[in-house]
Amino acid sequence: MKPVPPSEQQALVERLAAACGGAYSPETRRKYFLSGPQWAAAYEGQALFHAPTRQPVTFTHVIEQWERLGIGYWTTHDTDVIPTSALGTDRQWEIVAEIAAALRKHGVACSMVTTETFHHAVFAASPAAESPEIRQYAAFRVQNTVRIGHELGAQFAVYWPGSLGYFTQGAVEETETLRWYAEALNAACETDLEVAKAKGRPTLKHCLEAKPFEPQAEILLPTSDAMLAFIGSGLLTHPEMVGLNPEYLHELMWGGAPRAALARALLAGKLWHFDINDGYRLKHDVDIAIGLVNPLDWLNVLVLLRSHGYQGPFNLDYKPPRTTSNWGVFHVSFPTAVDRFITLWEMAGEVISDPVVSEATAALKAGAGVRAGVDAAALHEANKELLTLHELIAHRIVQILWGQHRGRTYSW
Numbered sequence: 001m002k003p004v005p006p007s008e009q010q011a012l013v014e015r016l017a018a019a020c021g022g023a024y025s026p027e028t029r030r031k032y033f034l035s036g037p038q039w040a041a042a043y044e045g046q047a048l049f050h051a052p053t054r055q056p057v058t059f060t061h062v063i064e065q066w067e068r069l070g071i072g073y074w075t076t077h078d079t080d081v082i083p084t085s086a087l088g089t090d091r092q093w094e095i096v097a098e099i100a101a102a103l104r105k106h107g108v109a110c111s112m113v114t115t116e117t118f119h120h121a122v123f124a125a126s127p128a129a130e131s132p133e134i135r136q137y138a139a140f141r142v143q144n145t146v147r148i149g150h151e152l153g154a155q156f157a158v159y160w161p162g163s164l165g166y167f168t169q170g171a172v173e174e175t176e177t178l179r180w181y182a183e184a185l186n187a188a189c190e191t192d193l194e195v196a197k198a199k200g201r202p203t204l205k206h207c208l209e210a211k212p213f214e215p216q217a218e219i220l221l222p223t224s225d226a227m228l229a230f231i232g233s234g235l236l237t238h239p240e241m242v243g244l245n246p247e248y249l250h251e252l253m254w255g256g257a258p259r260a261a262l263a264r265a266l267l268a269g270k271l272w273h274f275d276i277n278d279g280y281r282l283k284h285d286v287d288i289a290i291g292l293v294n295p296l297d298w299l300n301v302l303v304l305l306r307s308h309g310y311q312g313p314f315n316l317d318y319k320p321p322r323t324t325s326n327w328g329v330f331h332v333s334f335p336t337a338v339d340r341f342i343t344l345w346e347m348a349g350e351v352i353s354d355p356v357v358s359e360a361t362a363a364l365k366a367g368a369g370v371r372a373g374v375d376a377a378a379l380h381e382a383n384k385e386l387l388t389l390h391e392l393i394a395h396r397i398v399q400i401l402w403g404q405h406r407g408r409t410y411s412w
């Protein structure tokens, strides 16, 4: 192939993206409760060992692109758009009004707001630091985010505690730190009750997000299950207002099965928000877009969520790779991520209604119908042929992923 000069590269990418086919229209995409984070779109590709590869983008550009692509919802940290120094000031409310105007203009809604309690130097010892004035500041930050959320019409507030942990053991007393962290959440819930009442709006759903490592070496609430225990610990004054925002990759990072973690959240009635992305087990937070690493596991996750009536939000919390250009973020990265989600969601519906899967599942639940009491050997003997269906169900789900249930063949 001839070298491709810079002036022809976008056209080439565009032509090959179109050649992939399978893209949904913006109208179709808008039917799903998908949200696009400001921080994901604006991520410049930087990391500890990586210089940025992309230019900054404004919130107006992101919101405009969400409209064009059919991503119906926008999410943000308090400091993604508002400078830290302007938080709580008149300048903040001017910026919030500008955001609200851009959302209105482009027919995009703000579904979720979250607080940055991990990046700024003030949170070096976490948002539950020993210093009471820093804890007071952390409470101000989450209360202020609640106010911004109500102003923008959000339904959810997310909390990723980030630096709630330590690098070296001994200085932090875990029970004390967790009590202090609960105080900040309690302050956010109290403010929410007041603001919601004053504005005649429902209170927000406050969702905790766990990550097992990064940015600290040791994290006090590393998993969704730890978060559930924290919600039920008695430290929260309004546990009924607090649920979970699991992130797919964060459960893989500790070696867990995301689907099982989601099942535990569903049983607890706390699966309220879901960050969707992909990556590798027991590695760092690579935040790859949904379905690029584990499409089969993702299909199974969505089968569980569909069969339990979970309708979203699905928050596209991934980082476009640093090999993708500014243009590519909005022409390849986000549209293809959304389209893989929609395909997997529809495929999950096919798994649920598939006659082979349905009959096999029903047969397993019916059992052999023998009366063998407590005779373990006889019970196994009577059921053993049925149990082969486990592997057959797995095979069928892979066939559905490959499209063989629709007649796709590879040799004839």
Ligand code: GCO
Residues within 6 Å of the ligand: 114, 115, 158, 159, 160, 209, 211, 247, 275, 285, 287, 317
């Ligand atoms: C991560 C985290 C963040 C949070 C965000 C919202 O992957 O580092 O998941 O993206 O979701 O800070 O609180």
Ligand code: MN
Residues within 6 Å of the ligand: 209, 247, 275, 317
């Ligand atoms: Mn996340």
Ligand code: MN
Residues within 6 Å of the ligand: 247, 249, 250, 285, 287
């Ligand atoms: Mn992540």
